[in-house]
Amino acid sequence: MFIEQAYKGNNAWWRVFITTFFTAGIFVGNSIAYFMMSKEQMENVYKSMNEIPNNWSLILNLTPFMFLLGLLFFLVHNLHKRNIISLTTSRKKIDYNRFFFSLGLIVLLNVVVFVISYSIDNSMIQWNFNPLKFSILFIISLLFFPFQIGLEEYLFRGYLMQQIGVIAKNRWFPLLFTSIVFGLFHSANPEVAKMGFGVMIFYIGTGILLGIMTLMDESIELALGFHLGNNxxxxxxxxxxxxxxxxxxxxxxxxxENPVDMLNEMIVSILIVYPIILYIFAKRYKWINWTDKLTGKIQPITEQ
Structure with missing residues (x-):
């Protein structure tokens, strides 16, 4: 019933267009700028960004997400006449335990993988700890990353998943479409310039993982926790x-950087780590009816 939550609001096409245009604008703008710039121009942009102190650069990059997430909530509430709970879950209230379990699991997995990698070969890994800078980074991360991942999850796995679902009348198309768009909207990231568009496999694969979590659990709480923990x-x-x-x-x-090695690591994550994560969630939350939840048809709530 997660996608069907969109039927609780006003889905006039012009309302959907306005909300999508203003909240997805930052991603569209970045993608257009990336494809219009030459390789030399992109390198100059990245060079200019590197000249800004790390913590200030992080603040500048994440601040727009704060305003865009607020704008998305405002438009959904006032333009679509829906509450934020319906954008988050099909349950009667938000389950914060799901969010924190997902967050903790991803943090744990990241630490375990890093420790294993470090123990195997740490010749290229340097201890970089600076107490003052790290403390500031920690505070900035806790304050700003929730807005960044909040916008991406509420926009892609929440708003767009639901709106495209009620248009397509099925679940598989919004799952694939939002995952592909989610990946393409990360095309301006420096990793893409260094490694080529093969890295899109990782971004799109991550989008599919988050989409599966959302559809199987009927909410974006697990996706929010995963995304925040990862970032x-x-x-x-x-x-x-x-x-x-x-x-x-x-x-x-x-x-x-070795593009081949990095791409191989990303593929391993998609083929091995991601299925393990889904398995853990499936066992904990007793997911059933996978085929219907991932590919089934959408019917208006009033018809059920």
Whole structure:
């Protein structure tokens, strides 16, 4: 019943257009700018960004998400006449335990994978801890990342998943469409410039994972926890000079980026780690009827 929550609001096409246009604008703008710029221009942009102190750069990058998430909530409530709970879950109230379980699981998995990797070969990993800078980074991360991941999840797995679902009248199309768009909207990330569009496999695969979580659990609470945990670890645990997040993390990868190795690691995550995560969630929350929940038809709530 998650997608069907959209029927509780006013879904006039112009309302959907206005909400999508104003809240997805930052992603569309970044993608258009990326495809219009030459390689040299992109390198100059990344170089200019690198000249800004890490913590200030993080604040500048994340601040717009705060306003856009507020705008999305405002438009859904006032334009579509829906409450935020219907954008979050099909249950009567938000289950924060789901969010924190997902967050804790992803943090734990990231730490375990890092420890294993570090124990196998730490020749390219440097201790990068600076008490003052890390403390500031920690505070910034806790304050700003919830808005960034909140916008992406409420927009892609919440609003767009629901609105496209009631138009397509099925579940598989919004799952694939939002996952592909989610991946393409990350095309301006530095990893793409360094590794090529093969990295889109990882972004789209992550979108599919988050979409499956959403449809199987009938809410975005698990997706919110996963996304926040993943981004917090990317900012706080280890950084490098060729990732989207350059921070004063605990560790820094000092080696030269190898596109093939990095792409292989991403594929391993999609094929091995992601199924494990889904298995854990499925067992804990007793997911059933996978085929119907992921590919079934959508019927208006009034017809059920």
């Amino acid at each position: 917090l670890m990317a900012a706080l645990l280890i950084t490098s000079d060729f990732t989207a997040l350059k921070t004063d993390a605990l560790f820094k990868y000092s080696g030269v």
